[in-house]
Amino acid sequence: MTTVDHPRPLVKPSTTTREEHDLLGNRSVPADAYYGVHTVRAQENFPISGVPISVYPDLIAALAFVKQAGAFSNRDLGLLAEPKASAIAAACGDLRDGLLHDQFVVDVIQGGAGTSTNMNANEVIANRALEHLGHALGQYQHLHPVEDVNMSQSTNDVYPTAVKLALQFGIDRLLSQMEVLRGAFAAKSREFDGMLKMGRTQMQDAVPMTLGQEFGTFAVMVGEDQERLEEARDLIRSINLGGTAIGTGLNAHPDYARTVCRYLGELSGVRLETAPDLVEATQDVGSFVQLSGVLKRIAVKLSKMCNDLRLLSSGPRAGLAEINLPAVQAGSSIMPGKVNPVIPEVVNQVAFEVIGNDLTVTMAAEAGQLQLNAFEPIIARSLFDSIDHLSAACGTLAVRCVGGITANAEFLRASVANSIGVVTALVPYLGYTAATDIAQEALTTGRGVADLVLAHGLLTREKLEDILGNPALLTSPRAMVDHTRETG
Structure with a gap:
């Protein structure tokens, strides 16, 4: 049997090219591409996951905020001419509005500590800024990706700062969806208040409780994890922007770190602070490890709750059958009438993924060497996926499952009496x-x-x-x- 693979191109192919130059020599770039030679080489070097960084719009927006803050800071410090700063800012605004995300084509898993991502951003922003100035793509003599867009910066402070900012956006969404889930469990707790049932320890009958207490516990568990997540979020407010290559601030103005942090906070609306020791902050990814651990905690507890929901609803006649989960789809292609707990099952699977992602973050953090951790791209991908999938899982569980749960009150009373x-x-x-x-x-x-x-x-x-x-x-x-x- 033969198979035919029709890969979808990441960007619209161009029949004409332009020439660009880098350390390794000249390369042809699609004439209508907003990225440049560094991005082309990265595409060739990292055909790993097939997932481009454009899949993570929070990261693109965060990179745009960082580059705009850098342009304004360099302008204020007398390093960058106003027309260039304004053009860079306009290009960054376009990215935040959702334009040109298809031009962020490098694979999310990449060597180089995020250099390819930073260069992809520099090139797209530079070429869009050139258009704002009335020039053609690739005419870098008027505004350069590295000399102007990346002025006073290094991948080693831009990339982790952008990742932390993007994580702030994702955490806000996750907290919101966790609140939806907590509220759904709390509403069921009130609805089931006074419904006696048997509590169980080690799968054996223990002592009576109410179904409201059981669902109220789920609400408390979610609420506790919201608090832990907010604590972890506070740790990633500390950034190393201005530290450049290894935290010493080489090639940056003495006032750049303070100025760029202020601008980044104002532009993004996120409270940020410059780390007290930029050398330490450039090599230490402990805040990512902490966040990943909290995400794992959320996943473990969500999975436990879903295990309980599946167990309590088992049956409908040969199981515990204490509650009924809403039927959302047919459960079998062979057994008529069968309905499965598919929503808790999908949340379980998200939890398994998040737990695995935490191990990936752990190994990547441990593998850092000397003044830099080169493995932040896989840390970033793991954290982004965990946050996004947990957000979707919480919302799905609340809306498609918890909100429609009903109780078999008579059966519960009889089980207590018996x-x-x-x-x-x-x-x-x-x-x-x-x-x-x-x-x-x-x-x-x-x-x-x-x-x-x-x-x-x-x-x-x-x-x-x-x-x-x-x-x-x-x-x-x-x-x-x-x-x-x-x-x-």
């Missing part, structure tokens, strides 16, 4: 030894706990109904009683 576990609630009235005897007899005979308590005359029917029929007594702390007084 459970051996309710005997624990009688310990304050009967004592542990007597309660144990009742539990053993119930297991041996198959009779209910309440029936046996009445048969042995241990409590009156009224007292027993008061204890076992009151959700508040069964599911919350209460004062201990002297069981000798209760039993006479």
Whole structure:
């Protein structure tokens, strides 16, 4: 059998070319391309994932903010002429408006510590700025990608700063979707308040609780992770922009770091601060490791919640069948009527991916050497994917699943009445030894706990109904009683 592969080109092919020059010599570049020779070489060198950086619009916008802040700073410091600064700013505005993203064609996985991404940005911005100045693409004698767009900068401070800024945008979306999910669980907690059910430990009957408490716990778990994510976000507000190659600030004006950080914060609307030690900040990716760990925590807990939802809804007749997940699609091509918990399943799979991404970030961070970590591109991709997929997973789980969950209230009540576990609630009235005897007899005979308590005359029917029929007594702390007084 033969297969035919029809790869889709990343950009519209051009039949004409222009010549550009770099360290290695001359190369032909498509005449209508906004990228240049450095990007062409990177395309050839890194045919790795097939995923161009244009897939991450937050990163493109962040690069545009960084380059605009750099242009304004260099202008203010007397290093860059006003017309050039304005043209660069206009080009950056175009990128933030979504234009020319298809020109960001280098693979997201690349060698060189992000140099190819930085050069792709420099070239696109320079050529768009040339158009704003009335010049043709590639006429770099009027405005140069490196000498003007990259002035006072290095990949080693531009790239991590842009990644951190892009992560701020993504984290905001993730927090928003987590709040949607937290609210969905909280609403179900209120709806299911007072519905008695059996709690379980180690998959065995434990003591009664309410279904509202169970769903309220999910809401609290999500809320706790929102707080941890906000803490991790604060760590990536510290940037090394102005440190240039290794943090010493070589080839940058003494006031550049302070000025560019101020401009970047004003333009992006994100609170940022220059790291106190730029040499340390250029080589240390600890904040990325911290963020990745928090994303893994979110993933692990989301997956646990989804495991619980799948278990609680198992059945519909041969499982726990305590709740019903909304039916969103047919479940089988062979079994008529089967409906599967596909939404929790897809969230589980996102969680598996995020956990794997965290290992990738860990290994990449550990592999850094001396004054630079060259593996930030794979760190960036892992974090971007984890954040984007967790955002989608939280929103999907809230809207397509949690909001439509219903409870089998009668079945829940019956399971409590039939459970051996309710005997624990009688310990304050009967004592542990007597309660144990009742539990053993119930297991041996198959009779209910309440029936046996009445048969042995241990409590009156009224007292027993008061204890076992009151959700508040069964599911919350209460004062201990002297069981000798209760039993006479």
